[in-house]
Amino acid sequence: MTDAALVVAPVTDRADLDAFIRYAWEIYRDDPLWVPPLIPMQRDFLDRAKGPFFEFGQAEYFLAKRGGRIVGRISAHVNGLYEKHHDAETGFFGFFECENDRETAHALFDAAAAWVRAKGKVRLHGPLSFSIYDEVGLLVEGFDSPPCMMQTHNPPYYEDLVTSWGFAKTYDWYAYKISWKPGMDAKKLAKMRDSILRRQNCKILPIERNDFAKRGPQIKELFNDIWSKNWGHIPLTDRQFEDIFVTLQPLVRPDLESMILDGDDIVAFSVVSPDMNRSVKKFNGKFGLWQKLQLLYDCRVRPLTHCRAIIMGVAKTHQWKRLHHAIILNIIVNFLENHPKMEYCDCSLIPESLEQWNKTLLDYGGERYKVFRLYDRAI
Structure with missing residues (x-):
């Protein structure tokens, strides 16, 4: 950690977007369980001209830098379909990666909150990258096994970075292992x-x-x-x-x-x-x-x-x-x-509210081995 000023700024060009994507390699360079994203597919997914989310949503991407070195990233987004089916007061964050530093994380959350607030939102919710049928939630249990396809994976310290900003649990999603x-x-x-x-x-x-x-x-x-x-x-x-x-x-x-x-x-x-x-x-x-x-x-x-x-x-x-x-x-x-x-079949993600499915998976030998958590905070 240096005394250089922390700066959070939007992604403005292709070079920034590539840096946004590749920053994950910095966070997980010593994590043997991490699965690197496919760069061409993630680039298209985040591209406002190509990604399916942008048929009904808007997003901004932010990079945190200290002394010119990237130390964090986040997306802020609003979802027109969510507003149609639920409420028009919620904005979202996703693609969160960050060094183990509260100042950096809080600055990223501040940037995401300011962006969605400017869109008229009063609540920040996530992490969702971008919706509940993409990558959902913060991993809070199950750090000892690799993620299955379309699952999130993150360091355990992320939970502190999130909750210390004032986020509170909204909802849990479970992954079961049937073997x-x-x-x-x-x-x-x-x-x-x-x-x-x-x-x-x-x-x-x-x-x-x-x-x-x-x-x-x-x-x-x-x-x-x-x-x-x-x-x-x-x-x-x-x-x-x-x-x-x-x-x-x-x-x-x-x-x-x-x-x-x-x-x-x-x-x-x-x-x-x-x-x-x-x-x-x-x-x-x-x-x-x-x-x-x-x-x-x-x-x-x-x-x-x-x-x-x-x-x-x-x-x-x-x-x-x-x-x-x-x-x-x-x-x-x-x-x-x-x-x-x-060896096993992963059954996920199962909402915590689906008691019938959760019970049946346990009845047939399923083992709940990962928990993914969503949070929100009034902004």
């Missing part, structure tokens, strides 16, 4: 799954790759309806859906994606993906042709060891019919029968 346990029997679990489905006159099928384009829009609409009453939900736009699911389509294996049908109607579904972070970590931010081919091979061909259940849901018309049990049982059975090298 093989003594006594797990695929035939017994499959029998339980099939019994649930018979009682509801439903069937479960994989979502074949050539069926994904047809079923995808149905899944998006069903997801938006299912989650409409959950905390902070903002309906996925077509562009966001494409960015998440259509991008994943070539990389996932059909047996990992399943839907429960009542007649021809999808009434429940799960989308499980190989944990791409296991490959991405090796790329150190690069994502050229070689890295793309390596990722394709790792996800489609290499024996699976880690997966993430990105999204699961049951239609409102079929809730309380134990179909969420059938979905979870189907995931476990598939791993036991078809992927013997699987």
